[in-house]
Amino acid sequence: MDLFKAPLYSQLIVALLSCFFLIKRKSPFLKLLTLFLVVTFFVELTGAYLSKIRQPNFWVYHFYNAFEYIAIFFLYENLLKEKKYLKISYGLLFLLILLWVLTFFYKSYTHYTIIIGSFNTGVLVFLYLRELLLSNEIINYKELLPFWVSVGFLVFHLPAIPFFSFWSYMKNKDLFPILYSLIVLMNVIISFGLLWSNRKVEY
Secondary structure (H helix, E strand, O other): OOOOOHHHHHHHHHHHHHHHHHHHOOOHHHHHHHHHHHHHHHHHHHHHHHHHOOOOOHHHHHHHHHHHHHHHHHHHHHHOOOHHHHHHHHHHHHHHHHHHHHOOOOHHHHHHHHHHHHHHHHHHHHHHHHHHHOOHHHHHHHHOHHHHHHHHHHHHHHHHHHHHHOHHHHOOOOOHHHHHHHHHHHHHHHHHHHHHOOOOOOO
């Protein structure tokens, strides 16, 4: 399989799995996750097609960036019981949206948006894992879909921070296969979580 196409195929599989399980259990977490995964697949499909016909795809991914990080925020806002710690995430999200708007005028700000978005994702995941660790649910953590989704997000978003932090030095390097591999690994982990998680658990 072409490594360039592997992320797209993995995204298709995880989106289809999510849609399948959504039919069986319509939890709020799974509904938003399914929307996120389906939109991500179609964005990747559109981006790949535009790249193939040598057309610019910057704006497709630019609008997706805003959707991605806002969707992830709401995934965890609905999941977290202790809202007081979300103030940090609110601040990061505000900064992200501000930079996202500025990117309309300065495209070079794009990687800063990704850095802040990935950092905010890390904050949200750690808040969730902290809450999980202090709850009785930790006993059955392997059966919790949000746990596997969180692990998948960490696998991609934490390495994305240094990757895009040194974007000016790395954009001309042949390092994108690493990024593609992380996307595939993230989708594999989320797919495993969808298959493994306890269907009786409500999120």
